[in-house]
Every structure is written in C-alpha cells, then in structure tokens.
Amino acid sequence: MTSRKAEILVGFFVALAIAATLLLALKVANQGMAGSGETYKLNARFDNIGGLKARSSVKVGGVVVGRVERIYLDGADLIPVVELQISSEYKNTFPDTSSLSILTSGLLGEQFIGLQPGFIFPEDLVSIEEDKVCESADLRQCPYLTEGEEIFDTKSALVLEDLIGQFLFNQGSE
Amino acid sequence: MTQLANYFASIGRTTIEKVVAIGQASLMLFGALFAFPKVKNIGLTIHQIYVVGVQSLLIIMVSGLFIGMVMALQGYTILVNYGAEGSLGPMVALSLLRELGPVVTALLFAGRAGSALTAEIGLMKATEQLSSLEMMAVDPLRRVIAPRFWAGVISMPMLAIIFSAIGILGGHLVGVDWLGVDSGSYWSIMQSTVEWDKDVVNGIIKSIVFALVVVWIALYKGYSCVPTSEGISQATTQTVVYSSLLILGLDFILTALMFGIS
Amino acid sequence: MTKVVEITNMHFTRGERTIYENISLSVAKGGITAIMGPSGIGKTTLLKIIGGQLVPNSGDVIFQGENVHKVSRSRLYEMRRKMSMLFQSGALFTNMSVFDNVAFPLREHTKLDESIISTIVKLKLEAVGLRGALGLMPSELSGGMARRAALARAIALDPDLIMYDEPFAGQDPISMGVLVELIKTLNKALDLTSIVVTHDVSEVLEIADYAYIMANKTIIGAGTPEEIKNSDSPLVRQFLNGDADGPVPFHYNAESLQDDLLAVN
Numbered sequence: 001m002t003s004r005k006a007e008i009l010v011g012f013f014v015a016l017a018i019a020a021t022l023l024l025a026l027k028v029a030n031q032g033m034a035g036s037g038e039t040y041k042l043n044a045r046f047d048n049i050g051g052l053k054a055r056s057s058v059k060v061g062g063v064v065v066g067r068v069e070r071i072y073l074d075g076a077d078l079i080p081v082v083e084l085q086i087s088s089e090y091k092n093t094f095p096d097t098s099s100l101s102i103l104t105s106g107l108l109g110e111q112f113i114g115l116q117p118g119f120i121f122p123e124d125l126v127s128i129e130e131d132k133v134c135e136s137a138d139l140r141q142c143p144y145l146t147e148g149e150e151i152f153d154t155k156s157a158l159v160l161e162d163l164i165g166q167f168l169f170n171q172g173s174e
Numbered sequence: 175m176t177q178l179a180n181y182f183a184s185i186g187r188t189t190i191e192k193v194v195a196i197g198q199a200s201l202m203l204f205g206a207l208f209a210f211p212k213v214k215n216i217g218l219t220i221h222q223i224y225v226v227g228v229q230s231l232l233i234i235m236v237s238g239l240f241i242g243m244v245m246a247l248q249g250y251t252i253l254v255n256y257g258a259e260g261s262l263g264p265m266v267a268l269s270l271l272r273e274l275g276p277v278v279t280a281l282l283f284a285g286r287a288g289s290a291l292t293a294e295i296g297l298m299k300a301t302e303q304l305s306s307l308e309m310m311a312v313d314p315l316r317r318v319i320a321p322r323f324w325a326g327v328i329s330m331p332m333l334a335i336i337f338s339a340i341g342i343l344g345g346h347l348v349g350v351d352w353l354g355v356d357s358g359s360y361w362s363i364m365q366s367t368v369e370w371d372k373d374v375v376n377g378i379i380k381s382i383v384f385a386l387v388v389v390w391i392a393l394y395k396g397y398s399c400v401p402t403s404e405g406i407s408q409a410t411t412q413t414v415v416y417s418s419l420l421i422l423g424l425d426f427i428l429t430a431l432m433f434g435i436s
Numbered sequence: 437m438t439k440v441v442e443i444t445n446m447h448f449t450r451g452e453r454t455i456y457e458n459i460s461l462s463v464a465k466g467g468i469t470a471i472m473g474p475s476g477i478g479k480t481t482l483l484k485i486i487g488g489q490l491v492p493n494s495g496d497v498i499f500q501g502e503n504v505h506k507v508s509r510s511r512l513y514e515m516r517r518k519m520s521m522l523f524q525s526g527a528l529f530t531n532m533s534v535f536d537n538v539a540f541p542l543r544e545h546t547k548l549d550e551s552i553i554s555t556i557v558k559l560k561l562e563a564v565g566l567r568g569a570l571g572l573m574p575s576e577l578s579g580g581m582a583r584r585a586a587l588a589r590a591i592a593l594d595p596d597l598i599m600y601d602e603p604f605a606g607q608d609p610i611s612m613g614v615l616v617e618l619i620k621t622l623n624k625a626l627d628l629t630s631i632v633v634t635h636d637v638s639e640v641l642e643i644a645d646y647a648y649i650m651a652n653k654t655i656i657g658a659g660t661p662e663e664i665k666n667s668d669s670p671l672v673r674q675f676l677n678g679d680a681d682g683p684v685p686f687h688y689n690a691e692s693l694q695d696d697l698l699a700v701n
Contacts, residue, residue, distance in 0.1 A: 017332035020339035306527035
C-alpha cells in the first residue's frame with residue numbers, strides 16, 4: 001500500500017532533515033569545547049565578579065580554553081568563588097603563577113575571564129621534565145595548574161560606579 | 175448543604191472521569207508502543223511519515239523562513255541601537271533552536287497533523303472501521319494507532335530541525351543580504367555562542383517530548399471520541415486546544431530544567 | 437444438531453441502563469438464525485458480545501465450545517478468524533479500493549502469493565456480483581454495493597460464522613432482494629452459519645431457519661418462522677403487525693401528561 005511516490009518523498013524528507021542537522025552541526029553550533037568533553041577543574045576567588053555568569057568563556061589571548069562552571073559565595077569569608085572547567089587539551093600548560101582577570105568583550109559585550117599565563121624558570125622546567133613531577137609526585141609539587149587547584153592572582157571586574165567615584169576623587173584632590 | 179454536597183460530588187466525578195481517561199490513554203499508548211517491532215507494519219509507518227511528516231513539510235518550511243526573517247528584522251532594529259548588530263546571528267539561532275523551532279513546529283503540527291489524525295481515527299470509529307478490524311482479528315492498536323504514533327514521533331523532531339535551519343537561513347537572508355550585517359560575523363559569532371549539546375540537542379529533546387504529547391493526545395482523542403459528527407468535531411478541537419496548552423506548559427517546565435538552573 | 441453459538445443466562449448493562457436481562461439463545465450449525473426486535477434495544481450490542489468486543493456482566497457466551505470472554509486475548513483473536521461480521525455501514529476502509537479491501541484479511545492473516553490473493557479476491561467478488569467494481573473506491577459505491585463488497589470481504593477467509601448487522605436497513609427493494617438472495621445462497625454454498633440481526637420481519641422470515649424476537653431487554657418469542665407467524669403472544673403479534681401501541685409502549689417512560697403540565701403551571 002505504500003506507494004512508490006510516498007517512499008521517494010519520505011526519503012527526500014529524511015535527507016532534508018539530515019542536511020538540516022549537518023547545517024546546525026557544522027555551521028551553527030560550536031562543538032570544540034563541548035564536544036571534547038574531558039575537562040579539569042580550577043577555582044578562583046574574586047572580590048567582585050561583575051556580570052560574569054555560569055557558562056561564560058575562559059580565554060587565553062582570545063582563544064577559548066574553558067568555561068565558567070559555577071559561581072558561588074564562600075560560606076566562611078563571603079567572597080565569590082568561581083569554578084572553571086578547562087579543556088584537558090591544556091593540561092599541564094598553565095603555570096601556577098598564571099593570573100585571572102574579568103574582562104568585557106567590546107563596550108556592551110558579555111564578560112569573560114582572561115587567563116594570563118605566568119612563567120616558570122627555565123632551570124626549573126628542566127628538572128621538572130626530568131623528574132616527571134607532574135605525572136608521579138604529589139600534585140602540590142607540580143608547577144602547573146592541576147585538577148582542583150586554586151588561582152590566587154585575580155583581578156576583579158571593573159565596576160563603572162567605582163571607577164567614576166575614583167575619577168572624581170582624584171579630580172578633587174588635585 | 176445539599177448544594178455543597180453536589181459541588182463536591184461534581185469535583186469527585188470529574189476527577190474520576192479524568193483519571194479513567196488518563197488510564198485508558200496510557201493503556202492505548204502502551205499498546206501502541208509495544209506494537210512497534212512488527213516488521214509488517216514498517217511499510218505502514220513509512221506511509222504515515224509521508225502523511226504526517228512530508229505533507230507538513232511545506233507549512234513548516236514557509237513558517238520557518240518567515241519567522242527567521244522577522245526575527246532578523248526585529249532583532250536588527252533593536253541591536254543596531256547598541257551597535258551590536260553582530261550579535262544578530264546568535265540571537266536568531268538561539269531563539270530558533272531553543273524555543274521557536276520546537277514550540278512553533280509542535281503548534282503547527284498539532285494544527286495540521288494532530289487534528290487530521292483525530293478526525294481520521296474518529297471517522298474510522300464512526301464508520302465502524304475500527305470495530306470491523308477487531309472482528310477481522312486485526313488489532314487496531316497495532317494496525318492503525320501504532321504506525322501513526324511512531325510516524326508522528328519520528329517526523330516532528332525532523333520537522334523542528336528543518337524549521338530551525340530554514341529560519342537561520344531566513345535570518346541570514348534578511349540580516350546579511352538585505353540589512354548588511356557582515357556575513358562572517360553572522361556565522362562566526364553564532365558559532366562561538368551556540369553549543370551543540372546544550373542548545374541543539376536540548377531543542378531536539380524538547381521536540382521529541384512535544385511530539386509524544388501531541389500524537390498521543392491526537393490519537394487518544396480520535397480513538398475515544400463519541401462516534402458522531404458532533405463528537406468528532408469536538409474531539410478535533412480538543413486535540414488542538416489540549417496539545418497547544420500542554421506544549422506551552424511543558425515548554426516552560428523543560429526550559430526551566432534545561433536552561434533555568436545552571 | 438451442533439450449536440455454533442450458545443448464550444446462557446447473559447446479563448449486560450451499559451452504565452446505569454440494563455440492555456439484556458437473563459438472555460439464553462443458541463445458533464445451530466449450518467442454519468440461518470434471525471434475531472429480530474425493534475430498533476434501539478441493542479441488537480448490534482448482542483453481535484459485539486458474541487464477537488468478544490463487549491463483555492457481559494454475567495453469563496456465558498460459547499463459540500464452538502469455547503467461552504469467548506474467558507479465553508486469552510490471543511486465543512480470542514484466533515477465534516475471530518473463524519467468525520466474521522457484516523457491519524450496518526459496511527465499514528469498508530475508505531482509503532483502499534474494493535480489491536484491496538477484500539484482499540485485506542488475506543494479506544493480514546495469510547502469507548499467500550499476490551497472484552493467489554488476486555484469484556481469491558476475484559472469486560469472492562464474483563460471488564457477490566461486483567467483480568467489475570474491483571478498482572472502484574468505496575466512496576464511488578452505492579449503499580447496497582458497499583454492503584455487498586463488505587460481504588465479499590467478510591467471506592474472504594472462509595469463516596464458519598457470519599453475523600449480519602441490519603443488512604437490509606435503508607436499502608431499496610431491489611438491493612434488498614439481492615442481499616436476501618446472497619445471504620441464502622452463500623450460507624448454503626459455503627456451508628456457513630449465519631446470524632441475521634434485523635427489524636425487517638418479512639424479508640428475514642423468508643430465509644431464516646429459526647428466529648428470536650427480542651423486546652424489553654429479553655427474548656419474547658422463539659421458533660421456526662411458521663411458529664413465529666402463528667404465535668399468539670401479544671408482544672410477538674404487535675411486532676409482526678407493526679402496531680404503534682401495545683405491550684411495547686408508544687410512549688417513552690414518563691409521568692402522566694396531566695401531572696407534567698400541571699407541575700409546570
């Protein structure tokens with residue numbers, strides 16, 4: 001009872017749906033971060049997170065390396081803590097001395113976290129490579145940022161009101 | 175006093191009726207679900223995909239195109255005030271993928287295919303075709319309900335994907351070709367904002383849920399309708415009203431679950 | 437003579453309303469049994485109970501030695517292959533041609549070759565005189581032709597029992613004559629057992645071997661056509677003569693007209 005015409009048109013329909021899915025997959029959605037899946041976690045404390053939200057991106061020189069997983073207030077000292085998921089592609093890449101700052105893309109764009117990689121002395125690097133510290137020993141010994149570690153060097157978001165207040169205060173003192 | 179008793183009695187009666195109806199609908203769904211693996215019926219399912227899917231394709235594509243174009247036009251006039259017309263791409267894409275694609279497709283599907291399914295099944299019941307199938311030792315759940323059910327559940331997510339894709343192209347048509355947004359930024363900002371698993375896949379999941387609801391209501395309303403012309407017209411109306419309301423209500427719940435709590 | 441269908445002490449209610457009270461009847465193999473009664477007493481319901489589509493509140497319905505309502509669902513479906521029902525409207529599938537309609541039960545229940553199916557379908561259609569109409573859609577058929585096409589479909593699987601639901605309702609005299617003749621000849625030629633439910637007394641009494649008359653939720657008369665015609669029961673007489681008022685009242689249950697009108701004022 002299924003006529004040939006119906007079969008052909010259903011085939012056409014399915015092909016169209018597949019084409020649409022491909023369009024969405026390749027042209028519309030980014031699969032880079034989400035697709036790879038494997039990530040590791042970092043924590044950072046900021047005095048003020050401004051307009052940062054969960055799922056905001058973490059960028060190094062404009063390249064997205066991870067996302068903000070969750071933002072919460074530390075129960076003890078009431079300081080905002082930001083939990084980051086960094087792609088495992090960048091494992092053992094960023095030194096402990098890296099710093100984070102909350103930046104804004106464009107004048108009205110959304111806020112993101114800029115990661116400024118720190119440095120490691122070349123002689124340390126050699127000994128690290130030789131001892132394979134990061135693979136074997138206690139994670140605390142590793143000079144790179146690893147799972148669950150906290151970044152201490154953070155710069156808070158700029159708050160427009162504070163900035164203007166500061167500007168007026170400086171003007172007044174001159 | 176008796177008035178109060180009557181009032182409670184009517185609440186009770188309505189509740190019992192609704193519970194019985196939900197039970198019957200569940201039994202029907204159960205029958206339809208377990209009737210799927212029959213090889214013989216695959217041809218029937220394909221035929222029904224043609225009826226509910228392919229024949230809805232035109233209205234879905236035209237609606238998708240226009241909605242994408244309107245979104246681009248409206249979005250542009252707002253975004254251009256902030257010099258943020260580059261964000262037109264993600265705006266169009268996200269609203270289509272997360273909301274408009276699944277929801278509008280489901281509403282159109284309920285109006286176009288759902289009502290037709292109810293009327294068809296209702297008429298089959300009124301003209302004793304369902305009874306006669308049963309007397310011919312052919313289970314109508316297997317022969318009539320199951321293929322339509324699966325065809326609907328398979329077709330709707332595909333229609334929603336096509337709707338979103340066409341809408342995004344329609345947004346490109348207006349935003350880029352007509353209003354002069356940069357084509358590169360339209361696609362690239364869209365690409366950096368839209369995520370496959372969070373946005374696209376969630377939209378598809380929504381669409382599957384809506385499909386289950388619409389087809390289930392449509393088939394049950396047809397199957398249980400009073401077999402008169404008035405009963406069929408009432409059942410058809412109920413299909414469209416109930417499924418539209420349920421789609422919008424479920425959409426809120428699903429959105430809250432998927433995007434609300436992060 | 438063996439019984440194909442045997443109903444004993446059957447009660448059936450729909451909602452608050454009692455349809456049948458303590459009904460017992462039997463259908464002899466190879467014969468035509470007529471069940472007559474005024475409209476609206478649920479004669480179609482009786483056929484649906486025999487077919488297992490409706491379940492009685494109490495009592496037994498035995499088809500070929502098995503209780504229709506106590507067997508498993510799959511066994512019931514097997515039993516239904518041996519019975520067949522001609523619905524009042526014909527109930528042809530409107531989206532298929534006459535040929536596909538008649539071929540439908542064969543395609544569903546047998547694994548026969550298309551060429552064999554084609555032969556069987558043509559033979560069945562020839563039997564009802566509609567071989568020339570095999571390409572038509574049901575919407576193109578007249579009422580009588582649709583019923584004959586449905587009859588061809590009903591006998592496609594060579595059942596043991598055919599139940600006719602009001603086969604003569606709404607037919608012109610010629611179609612009616614054709615159907616009467618068909619029921620009679622098919623019954624003989626295919627060695628069938630037939631149950632004819634109808635209110636067209638004269639037509640059915642011509643062909644029936646045994647008849648039951650139903651009214652007031654129960655059976656009021658039974659016997660061969662001769663016995664029925666000579667019955668002196670007032671109910672049977674009223675039914676046969678078509679009197680407007682009698683034991684079956686003209687008025688639907690109501691309080692007296694006088695009380696009703698006075699109450700309004």
